[in-house]
Amino acid sequence: xxxxxxxxxxxxxxxxxxxxxxxxxxxxxxxxxxxxxxxxxxxxxxxxxxxxxxxxxxxxxxxxxxxxxxxxxxxxxxxxxxxxxxxxxxxxxxxxxxxxxxxxxxxxxxxxxxxxxxxxxxxxxxxxxxxxxxxxxxxxxxxxxxxxxxxxxxxxxxxxxxxxxxxxxxxxxxxxxxxxxxxxxxxxxxxxxxxxxxxxxxxxxxxxxxxxxxxxxxxxxxxxxxxxxxxxxxxxxxxxxxxxxxxxxxxxxxxxxxxxxxxxxxxxxxxxxxxxxxxxxxxxxxxxxxxxxxxxxxxxxxxxxxxxxxxxxxxxxxxxxxxxxxxxxxxxxxxxxxxxxxxxxxxxxxxxxxxxxxxxxxxxxxxxxxxxxxxxxxxxxxxxxxxxxxxxxxxxxxxxxxxxxxxxxxxxxxxxxxxxxxxxxxxxxxxxxxxxxxxxxxxxxxxxxxxxxxxxxxxxxxxxxxxxxxxxxxxxxxxxxxxxxxxxxxxxxxxxxxxxxxxxxxxxxxxxxxxxxxxxxxxxxxxxxxxxxxxxxxxxxxxxxxxxxxxxxxxxxxxxxxxxxxxxxxxxxxxxxxxxxxxxxxxxxxxxxxxxxxxxxxxxxxxxxxxxxxxxxxxxxxxxxxxxxxxxxxxxxxxxxxxxxxxxxxxxxxxxxxxxxxxxxxxxxxxxxxxxxxxxxxxxxxxxxxxxxxxxxxxx
Amino acid sequence: xxxxxxxxxxxxxxxxxxxxxxxxxxxxxxxxxxxxxxxxxxxxxxxxxxxxxxxx
Numbered sequence: 001x002x003x004x005x006x007x008x009x010x011x012x013x014x015x016x017x018x019x020x021x022x023x024x025x026x027x028x029x030x031x032x033x034x035x036x037x038x039x040x041x042x043x044x045x046x047x048x049x050x051x052x053x054x055x056x057x058x059x060x061x062x063x064x065x066x067x068x069x070x071x072x073x074x075x076x077x078x079x080x081x082x083x084x085x086x087x088x089x090x091x092x093x094x095x096x097x098x099x100x101x102x103x104x105x106x107x108x109x110x111x112x113x114x115x116x117x118x119x120x121x122x123x124x125x126x127x128x129x130x131x132x133x134x135x136x137x138x139x140x141x142x143x144x145x146x147x148x149x150x151x152x153x154x155x156x157x158x159x160x161x162x163x164x165x166x167x168x169x170x171x172x173x174x175x176x177x178x179x180x181x182x183x184x185x186x187x188x189x190x191x192x193x194x195x196x197x198x199x200x201x202x203x204x205x206x207x208x209x210x211x212x213x214x215x216x217x218x219x220x221x222x223x224x225x226x227x228x229x230x231x232x233x234x235x236x237x238x239x240x241x242x243x244x245x246x247x248x249x250x251x252x253x254x255x256x257x258x259x260x261x262x263x264x265x266x267x268x269x270x271x272x273x274x275x276x277x278x279x280x281x282x283x284x285x286x287x288x289x290x291x292x293x294x295x296x297x298x299x300x301x302x303x304x305x306x307x308x309x310x311x312x313x314x315x316x317x318x319x320x321x322x323x324x325x326x327x328x329x330x331x332x333x334x335x336x337x338x339x340x341x342x343x344x345x346x347x348x349x350x351x352x353x354x355x356x357x358x359x360x361x362x363x364x365x366x367x368x369x370x371x372x373x374x375x376x377x378x379x380x381x382x383x384x385x386x387x388x389x390x391x392x393x394x395x396x397x398x399x400x401x402x403x404x405x406x407x408x409x410x411x412x413x414x415x416x417x418x419x420x421x422x423x424x425x426x427x428x429x430x431x432x433x434x435x436x437x438x439x440x441x442x443x444x445x446x447x448x449x450x451x452x453x454x455x456x457x458x459x460x461x462x463x464x465x466x467x468x469x470x471x472x473x474x475x476x477x478x479x480x481x482x483x484x485x486x487x488x489x490x491x492x493x494x495x496x497x498x499x500x501x502x503x504x505x506x507x508x509x510x511x512x513x514x515x516x517x518x519x520x521x522x523x524x525x526x527x528x529x530x531x532x533x534x535x536x537x538x539x540x541x542x543x544x545x546x547x548x549x550x551x552x553x554x555x556x557x558x559x560x561x562x563x564x565x566x567x568x569x570x571x572x573x574x575x576x577x578x579x580x581x582x583x584x585x586x587x588x589x590x591x592x593x594x595x596x597x598x599x600x601x602x603x604x605x606x607x608x609x610x611x612x613x614x615x616x617x618x619x620x621x622x623x624x625x626x627x628x629x630x631x632x633x634x635x636x637x638x639x640x641x642x643x644x645x646x647x648x649x650x651x652x653x654x655x656x657x658x659x660x661x662x663x664x665x666x667x668x669x670x671x672x673x674x675x676x677x678x679x680x681x682x683x684x685x686x687x688x689x690x691x692x693x694x695x696x697x698x699x700x
Numbered sequence: 701x702x703x704x705x706x707x708x709x710x711x712x713x714x715x716x717x718x719x720x721x722x723x724x725x726x727x728x729x730x731x732x733x734x735x736x737x738x739x740x741x742x743x744x745x746x747x748x749x750x751x752x753x754x755x756x
Contacts, residue, residue, distance in 0.1 A: 087746060088750075099707070099711045100711065104754060104755060108756065109755070224740030225717055227712035228708055228712060231712065279748060288754070289712055344755075344756050350756050358750075359753075516749060
């Protein structure tokens with residue numbers, strides 16, 4: 001018997017040493033985090049753990065998925081090459097595309113979720129952000145990107161319809177629309193809570209509208225296409241607007257910019273409607289350039305700040321709220337609620353919509369899905385880690401005084417300090433006032449929604465980086481502006497996407513409404529979309545129990561349910577294409593996400609605990625109304641009725657989400673079983689092989 | 701600095717026009733090149749039909 005000698009790949013000590021070192025850095029980081037209890041831990045260990053894990057995952061796991069599971073083939077022409085038209089399809093340099101894709105997926109989500117999750121300590125959040133992105137979030141983004149790439153850039157909804165079937169496809173489409181509405185409402189609520197009664201913040205954010213209009217006119221009439229010039233102009237004006245806000249706050253204009261939450265809700269809804277029916281050049285395009293610049297610049301600045309200042313993590317590793325489930329920021333125990341609170345940054349279903357839209361039409365080579373799909377998601381995860389650090393570096397007393405609902409804290413520094421003491425933390429009214437004054441706010445009590453907390457954390461880090469205590473107020477408002485800018489862009493873009501979907505759906509019933517150029521149709525569908533998210537925004541902003549702790553779980557569940565849809569589609573395609581042995585790559589994250597979302601969703605519907613179950617809450621308040629009582633924090637009968645209405649609507653909505661996604665999952669499971677038993681299923685919608693004629697230099 | 705500028709020009713679509721002209725010159729040398737204004741206005745019009753992908 002002859003032995004075939006297979007030449008082993010050449011042993012190169014350089015890379016082996018390098019990757020061993022990277023693994024060691026990560027391991028030391030995790031080791032310190034795991035073993036430190038009770039003492040104060042530097043954020044540098046957390047960064048080491050995260051970055052070490054990202055590099056190892058990218059180098060080994062992502063490569064394994066690309067080569068073995070997806071079998072990317074660079075000899076195969078991508079849609080960008082085959083269908084190149086210079087408009088939708090064009091091969092784009094991978095580094096540029098990475099920037100595009102990152103700007104498209106990263107928004108306010110990874111900044112808000114981790115701040116709220118800091119209630120359970122830094123350790124659970126860090127573990128979930130890192131493990132979640134490595135095994136679920138980045139995998140989802142990369143595999144969806146690849147499948148869409150092989151199908152000429154089809155959307156997730158189309159993939160579901162083509163690969164699973166009509167029922168699953170229709171349910172997926174409806175789920176996407178409903179989820180989008182909640183997403184817009186929650187993001188807008190973050191802005192409302194950040195700007196309420198804050199003339200400085202409101203002034204600088206309002207100023208972004210004339211700045212964007214000015215940039216829009218510059219690009220439309222003066223010098224078309226010179227985006228860089230317009231953006232430099234915009235960023236300079238933006239910084240002036242932030243500085244100007246400080247002046248406004250102490251001037252006679254302050255009263256004109258001190259808005260109540262209700263005024264802000266109306267303002268945002270009006271803005272959302274007008275922005276979404278105006279031509280793209282007027283507001284959306286320039287605002288998007290600004291927010292992209294701010295996003296990349298600020299995140300880089302924050303990364304440098306965290307590294308240089310290396311703040312000490314003040315929240316414990318794991319707080320008592322992780323197991324008791326009685327935390328004031330959001331109710332419920334670690335499993336499942338931590339995993340829906342941190343969605344973006346670990347696993348975000350919404351990315352599947354981006355990964356199956358524009359990006360696949362621009363990729364040069366199949367193997368680049370690793371850099372663009374997996375790599376961009378790792379970057380977003382890093383943003384989430386920094387947000388977690390900024391929140392955990394705050395004094396816990398201040399954190400709870402800012403993030404517990406107003407109903408618990410009362411409205412004064414004194415009542416808030418007492419409530420925080422009752423929670424088991426300490427802060428004096430004087431300290432609270434001083435903290436507010438340092439960042440140029442009248443009060444920091446119950447500034448829920450995550451944005452103000454992150455802004456305080458960022459102002460500490462950035463003022464530490466530049467060594468200037470007095471600049472804290474500037475950096476605080478810089479951070480608020482930075483988040484509001486993203487969110488307003490998302491509100492505008494999301495309303496447009498929602499409108500297109502609605503036009504598409506209604507167009508089946510009544511043709512004219514489906515026409516994208518018919519103005520009354522555009523106005524009507526835009527108004528419907530704004531009314532839908534505006535309703536939830538208003539309910540959230542006026543919720544006696546505190547809007548964020550009621551609505552954020554809904555947002556998290558919705559986002560993760562979308563991930564269930566995406567992972568179900570990807571797993572089905574793997575099984576159908578004869579890759580059953582690799583189906584675990586998306587199958588395990590799918591099983592985990594189903595466990596998380598359905599546990600959370602069912603608890604939100606059926607839990608007998610009024611803190612958690614929407615219908616239990618409804619029953620409690622309805623019973624009190626019947627017996628003529630008013631339950632605090634509700635102040636009067638109207639508040640009581642508001643709680644009953646909100647909890648009913650929220651409960652019904654969660655049930656609808658769960659039902660729609662269950663339809664998709666069951667349909668996908670049926671298709672998988674049929675495929676395994678070699679029964680006929682829908683044929684694969686993969687585009688036929690065409691040889692690639694372009695070559696791309698450099699490492700991929 | 702030049703690398704950063706070039707990257708940002710590419711990222712924002714500032715460089716799109718030059719690429720478009722290069723493509724015309726390579727594929728249809730007989731066709732006239734559009735003016736920058738005409739090209740950019742057409743590009744803005746196209747964006748109208750394609751909503752931006754912006755995530756949470």
